[in-house]
Amino acid sequence: xxxxxxxxxxxxxxxxxxFPGTSAPPAAPAGPAAPAGLxxxxxxxxxxxxxxxxxxxxxxxxxxxxxxxNGSARNVRAENVARVRAAAAKLDYEPHLSAQAIAKGSxxxxxLVVRDVADPYFSTIAAGVTQAATEAGLIxxxxxxxxxxxxxxxxxxxxxGQRPRIIIVTGSRIEGTTTRDALIxxxxxxxxxxxxxxxxxxxxxxxxxxxxxxxxxxxxLARALLARGYRRFAVFHAAPSLRTSRDRHEGFLxxxxxxxxxxxxxxxxxxxxxxxHEAARRLVGRGMGDVExxxxxxxxxxxxxxxxxxxxxxxxxxDIGVAGFDDIAPAVDVLPALxxxxxxxxxxxxxxxxxxxxxxxxxxxxxxxxxxTLRSSTPHRPTP
Amino acid sequence: xxxxxxxxxxxxxxxxxxFPGTSAPPAAPAGPAAPAGLxxxxxxxxxxxxxxxxxxxxxxxxxxxxxxxNGSARNVRAENVARVRAAAAKLDYEPHLSAQAIAKGSxxxxxLVVRDVADPYFSTIAAGVTQAATEAGLIxxxxxxxxxxxxxxxxxxxxxGQRPRIIIVTGSRIEGTTTRDALIxxxxxxxxxxxxxxxxxxxxxxxxxxxxxxxxxxxxLARALLARGYRRFAVFHAAPSLRTSRDRHEGFLxxxxxxxxxxxxxxxxxxxxxxxHEAARRLVGRGMGDVExxxxxxxxxxxxxxxxxxxxxxxxxxDIGVAGFDDIAPAVDVLPALxxxxxxxxxxxxxxxxxxxxxxxxxxxxxxxxxxTLRSSTPHRPTP
DNA sequence: TTGTAGGCGTTATCAT
DNA sequence: ATGATAACGCCTACAA
Numbered sequence: 001x002x003x004x005x006x007x008x009x010x011x012x013x014x015x016x017x018x019f020p021g022t023s024a025p026p027a028a029p030a031g032p033a034a035p036a037g038l039x040x041x042x043x044x045x046x047x048x049x050x051x052x053x054x055x056x057x058x059x060x061x062x063x064x065x066x067x068x069x070n071g072s073a074r075n076v077r078a079e080n081v082a083r084v085r086a087a088a089a090k091l092d093y094e095p096h097l098s099a100q101a102i103a104k105g106s107x108x109x110x111x112l113v114v115r116d117v118a119d120p121y122f123s124t125i126a127a128g129v130t131q132a133a134t135e136a137g138l139i140x141x142x143x144x145x146x147x148x149x150x151x152x153x154x155x156x157x158x159x160x161g162q163r164p165r166i167i168i169v170t171g172s173r174i175e176g177t178t179t180r181d182a183l184i185x186x187x188x189x190x191x192x193x194x195x196x197x198x199x200x201x202x203x204x205x206x207x208x209x210x211x212x213x214x215x216x217x218x219x220x221l222a223r224a225l226l227a228r229g230y231r232r233f234a235v236f237h238a239a240p241s242l243r244t245s246r247d248r249h250e251g252f253l254x255x256x257x258x259x260x261x262x263x264x265x266x267x268x269x270x271x272x273x274x275x276x277h278e279a280a281r282r283l284v285g286r287g288m289g290d291v292e293x294x295x296x297x298x299x300x301x302x303x304x305x306x307x308x309x310x311x312x313x314x315x316x317x318x319d320i321g322v323a324g325f326d327d328i329a330p331a332v333d334v335l336p337a338l339x340x341x342x343x344x345x346x347x348x349x350x351x352x353x354x355x356x357x358x359x360x361x362x363x364x365x366x367x368x369x370x371x372x373t374l375r376s377s378t379p380h381r382p383t384p
Numbered sequence: 385x386x387x388x389x390x391x392x393x394x395x396x397x398x399x400x401x402x403f404p405g406t407s408a409p410p411a412a413p414a415g416p417a418a419p420a421g422l423x424x425x426x427x428x429x430x431x432x433x434x435x436x437x438x439x440x441x442x443x444x445x446x447x448x449x450x451x452x453x454n455g456s457a458r459n460v461r462a463e464n465v466a467r468v469r470a471a472a473a474k475l476d477y478e479p480h481l482s483a484q485a486i487a488k489g490s491x492x493x494x495x496l497v498v499r500d501v502a503d504p505y506f507s508t509i510a511a512g513v514t515q516a517a518t519e520a521g522l523i524x525x526x527x528x529x530x531x532x533x534x535x536x537x538x539x540x541x542x543x544x545g546q547r548p549r550i551i552i553v554t555g556s557r558i559e560g561t562t563t564r565d566a567l568i569x570x571x572x573x574x575x576x577x578x579x580x581x582x583x584x585x586x587x588x589x590x591x592x593x594x595x596x597x598x599x600x601x602x603x604x605l606a607r608a609l610l611a612r613g614y615r616r617f618a619v620f621h622a623a624p625s626l627r628t629s630r631d632r633h634e635g636f637l638x639x640x641x642x643x644x645x646x647x648x649x650x651x652x653x654x655x656x657x658x659x660x661h662e663a664a665r666r667l668v669g670r671g672m673g674d675v676e677x678x679x680x681x682x683x684x685x686x687x688x689x690x691x692x693x694x695x696x697x698x699x700x701x702x703d704i705g706v707a708g709f710d711d712i713a714p715a716v717d718v719l720p721a722l723x724x725x726x727x728x729x730x731x732x733x734x735x736x737x738x739x740x741x742x743x744x745x746x747x748x749x750x751x752x753x754x755x756x757t758l759r760s761s762t763p764h765r766p767t768p
Numbered sequence: 769t770t771g772t773a774g775g776c777g778t779t780a781t782c783a784t
Numbered sequence: 785a786t787g788a789t790a791a792c793g794c795c796t797a798c799a800a
Contacts, residue, residue, distance in 0.1 A: 047489075048544065048577040050793060061771050066795060077769060092573050094545040098482035098491065099793035102776050105431075107482065109525070117514060118730070123507035130501060130528050139546070141493070141525045144514050160432065161478040162523070189476050193432040273713065303717045310719070329657065333687045335694070335719040346502070434777060445787045450779065459785060483777035486792050 049091035057087035070095065097139075101163065106194075109139040110356070111164040113155055115147050115171035120328055121298075121345060125170055125200060128349020136357060138165065145171075149179040156186050160193075166356040170200035170348075171244075196356040200348055201244060208355045209365045210348050214244055214325075215251030217341040217370025218295075221323060222255025224372045225293060225339075229381030230321055232289075233264035236279040236296040236305060238271035245271060248297040248325055265291065269301070276301030280308035288314070293321030293378060299328045299340055306334060306377070321378040325370075337375035344368050433475035441471035454479065481523075485547065490578075493523045494740070495548040497539055499531050499555035504712055505682075505729060509554055509584060512733020520741060522549065529555075533563040540570050544577075550740040554584035554732075555628075580740040584732055585628060592739045593749045594732050598628055598709075599635030601725040601754025602679075605707060606639025608756045609677060609723075613765030614705055616673075617648035620663040620680040620689060622655035629655060632681040632709055649675065653685070660685030664692035672698075677705030677762060683712045683724055690718060690761070705762040709754075721759035728752050 055065035060080055068076045068084035076084075087093075101107040110133050114122040126142065133140045141162060145152035152169070159167060167190060187197045187207060198208040225233070235252060238245035253264070267282060269275035276296050283291065296302035302324030306316040316322045317336035324331065327342035351366055358364075439449035444464055452460045452468035460468075471477075485491040494517050498506040510526065517524045525546060529536035536553070543551060551574060571581045571591060582592040609617070619636060622629035637648070651666060653659035660680050667675065680686035686708030690700040700706045701720035708715065711726035735750055 048547070048573075051795095052793075062794080063771060063773095063796080064769085067770090071795075075769060080769085094542065096486070096547060096793055097545045098485040098547065099776095100795075101482040102480070102486055102778090102792090103794040103796085105776065105795095116511065117501075118504070118508045118511035120502070120504060120507070123504070123510075124502045126507075126526075127500065127502035127528070130526060134528065139525055140527070141523055142510075142514060143524070144511070144518065158478065161481045163432070163480060163482065189432075273717070300713075303714065307717045329684075330687065330714040330718070333657070333691045334714070334717055436777075446777095447779085447787055447789095448785080451786090455779075461785060464785085480777050483792095484779075486776095486794085487778035487780080489779095489792070 048096075049093040051093070051095070053091055054084060054087045054093050057091060058083040060084060069093075107163050107165060108137060109141055109162060109164045110166040110168065110353070111159045111162060112140055112142050113145055113152060113159070113167070113169045114142065115145050117142065117144055121326060122171055124345035125349040125352075128346040128351075129168060129353055130349075131346075132350045132353030136353070149183075153179050153183050153186065156183060156190075160186075160190050160195075164195065166196045166198065166353070168198045168200065168352050168356065169202065170352075191362065196362060198352045198356045200352050203243070203247075206363055208352075208362050210352045210355060211365060211367045212343045212348060213367055213370045214247035215254065217325065217343070217372065218248045218251030218297075219255030220370075220372045221295065221325070221339075221341050222252045223259075224374055225295075225321070225323065225378060226256070226259050226261065228321075228374070228378055230293040230378065231259075231261045232292045233261070234267060234283055234291045234294045235264045236267050236269055236276055236294060236301055238275065238297060239268060242271060245297045252295050264295070265289075271298065271301070273300040273304035276304035277308045278304075280305035281312070284309065284312040284314065288320070291320070292381065293323065295323050297325055299324035299326045299331055299338060302338055302340070302377075303330065303334055306338070317377045317379055321381075323378050327373055331373075332375070334377075336377045336379075339375045339378040340373050342371045342373050432480075433477040435477070435479070437475055438468060438471045438477050441475060442467040444468060453477075454484075491547050491549060492521060493525055493546060493548045494550040494552065494737070495543045495546060496524055496526050497529055497536060497543070497551070497553045498526065499529050501526065501528055505710060506555055508729035509733040509736075512730040512735075513552060513737055514733075515730075516734045516737030516741075520737070533567075537563050537567050537570065540567060540574075544570075544574055544579075548579065550580045550582065550737070552582045552584065552736050552740065553586065554736075575746065580746060582736045582740045584736050587627070590747055592736075592746050594736045594739060595749060595751045596727050596732060597751055597754045598631035599638065601727070601756065602632045602635030602681075602709065603639030604754075604756045605679065605709070605723075605725050606636045607643075608758055609679075609705070609707065609762060610640070610643050610645065612705075612758070612762060614677040614762065615643075615645045616676045617645070618667055618675045618678045619648045619650050620653055620660055620678060620685055621650060622659065622681065623652060626655060629681045636679050648679070649673075655682065655685065657684040657688035660688035661692045662688075664689035665696070668693065668696040668698065672704070675704070676765065677707065679707050679709075681709055683708035683710045683715055683722060686722055686724070686761075687714065687718055690722070701761045701763055705765075707762050711755075711757055715757075716759070718761075720761045720763075723759045723762040724757050726755045726757050 051062055051065055055062045058065060064076060064080055065084050067073060068081045069088060073081055112126060112129050114126060117123055130140050143155045145155055184205060191197050199205055200210045201212050202209060203211055235249055237249040240246045267279040269279040294305060296305055302322050306322050309316050309320055314320050323339040325341045327340040331338040331340050348368055355366055435449055436446055439446040442449060448460060448464055449468050452465045453472060457465055496510060496513050498510060501507055514524050527539045529539055568589060575581050583589055584594045585596055587595055619633055621633040624630045651663040653663040678689060680689055686706050690706050693700050693704055698704050707723040709725045711724040715722040715724050732752055739750055
């Protein structure tokens with residue numbers, strides 16, 4: 001079954017040519033983002049129906065058509081509304097969002113900047129943002145910063161070209177003050193131009209922020225482990241410039257405070273599964289000493305560490321306790337099930353949107369709780 | 385440690401209006417944007433710098449400014465180029481993408497439709513798409529169909545309003561012919577209007593398509609398991625309307641063909657971790673019979689099943705073989721490591737973009753290989 | 769209720 | 785090389 005040949009509703013509009021085919025490869029896509037490998041984008045237009053077409057088809061003026069479809073349909077004769085609607089349907093008309101944006105002076109898009117979409121941490125947040133955006137009739141555009149503060153800065157800069165209503169930045173690790181200041185500057189500009197800014201998990205910046213209680217969660221975890229009889233720890237953490245890692249690390253230490261437990265060994269490594277794996281190998285290599293449990297600052301690290309321990313002949317949960325952070329889905333399916341700290345990631349995305357859409361103080365901070373979830377990777381230690 | 389005193393909030397700029405909560409998108413903003421009433425001196429209005437501002441600041445015409453910044457800078461005196469660039473930098477000017485789009489008649493966006501961003505399957509594909517798009521200087525907008533064909537259709541329809549250069553649809557499960565035909569119709573319209581369409585993992589539709597070799601991979605897996613001595617299988621699959629599930633199921637059966645192995649038991653369940661868990665419980669509940677191994681049509685199902693088996697006192701890899709599909713990251717960290725079929729998900733996203741950007745046949749099909757990866761969840765069976 | 773006209777920020781076509 | 789000026793598709797006073 002083929003598509004019915006579109007009725008030649010527009011007989012007098014030869015105008016726009018069909019496909020330029022292989023023609024003019026648009027010159028270097030200018031701008032900062034250098035095109036690396038791929039071929040230049042193909043040529044566009046074959047043109048879609050415009051409001052003008054609809055108006056003509058319906059036998060009314062453009063203004064009436066506009067009103068009937070979009071604006072105050074109340075002031076349009078019912079008959080004309082029907083006419084216009086029919087014409088629009090017939091021509092398969094969709095309003096040109098860019099044109100609307102430029103005419104109205106505001107778009108309906110929210111721009112989301114993440115470090116890595118493939119990471120479940122961010123993709124879950126993205127899911128929350130997308131859901132809330134859809135409910136509010138907004139479009140989500142996404143950009144990936146890839147862990148580079150410079151890239152992030154550049155993204156935010158070019159993002160302003162979209163004139164989004166909202167910019168949400170998550171997972172950045174601005175610590176170097178140069179890019180940090182530039183980022184603040186950029187976002188401030190954007191805000192004074194009327195945009196809303198919300199940061200997720202990026203404390204201490206003068207914007208609306210959704211924070212996850214990394215410190216508190218880690219501290220609570222430390223106390224819970226103490227209560228289970230653990231006293232000697234190792235911590236697998238990432239570079240301290242990664243704020244999330246540092247907060248969780250410091251939180252854990254603070255949770256140990258006053259317990260009399262010795263200072264944990266610290267291993268710096270990658271914020272990834274392989275990082276955890278590598279740190280565990282290092283720990284095993286230098287001798288476990290009297291380490292009773294490992295706290296890895298996120299679950300994928302913890303899971304990688306468990307595998308490494310097992311490869312070294314140590315059984316997690318028996319020979320060594322292991323705990324992570326995030327409570328990602330696989331935590332309950334690894335063996336032993338992983339003790340972790342649950343964070344409401346999707347909720348973070350929803351909350352960010354809520355914050356952005358609210359008319360309240362645009363610099364409000366909204367903390368989200370983190371909840372310790374004890375599992376068999378850290379069983380009770382037999383009291384000696 | 386609280387946030388520093390926020391910068392003096394914009395006094396007279398109400399900015400974004402409230403939103404319609406659950407209601408329809410066209411939220412007629414009530415009040416006017418700004419009290420732009422009388423004499424407008426150094427208007428601190430919330431708008432961003434325009435090309436006009438830049439031109440004035442640089443002391444050139446708006447046309448020259450445009451050329452200097454964007455177009456053929458070749459025909460502009462070097463001095464003026466510098467002037468304009470300086471002005472742009474000073475004013476923190478970013479070209480209004482919507483305005484450019486409307487003037488040029490084409491946008492720089494690619495629209496991506498996925499079933500669920502939070503699912504690693506789709507988020508990995510999304511990562512590939514985003515990467516390729518960024519390299520080509522394109523912006524990605526994302527919409528979530530949530531498993532509903534109707535929603536998917538509606539999304540594609542409204543997506544056309546963005547006038548994206550490319551629409552990529554992944555993970556749909558159009559089987560009901562009504563929505564299927566409507567979807568084809570909609571996408572065809574879009575294509576004749578000059579857009580490029582690429583489908584991922586959606587066979588049999590007259591558009592560019594990136595397919596993953598579900599059937600072949602499953603068949604190869606079946607043969608590999610036969611070679612390891614397994615003969616009696618159970619298959620955990622999802623509703624047959626979910627094409628991916630059906631293909632993998634059928635492929636597995638075809639791989640068994642001619643081996644003389646008995647027909648596997650089939651358990652229909654959810655395409656999720658919990659689905660696999662549930663099916664395994666059902667299998668255990670009705671008695672394992674002589675089932676030697678389970679093939680779950682994706683990894684999360686397989687992993688859920690392993691946990692369920694363990695809960696029932698069966699040790700995966702010893703008492704029951706388990707295999708999945710996708711080879712997601714945790715597959716190597718569960719115990720035992722999961723036999724699976726590796727699928728180049730990120731590559732699928734990249735390939736989709738490549739297909740979309742190429743000038744070749746817009747309906748080309750590009751199959752991606754799937755590779756069997758044997759691990760200890762399906763050890764060699766001792767030959768009796 | 770309807771149409772006319774002006775404007776939104778850019779680009780592109782003209783002359784100059 | 786540069787500057788008016790007309791599009792681009794839509795919205796919205798302002799008139800009629």
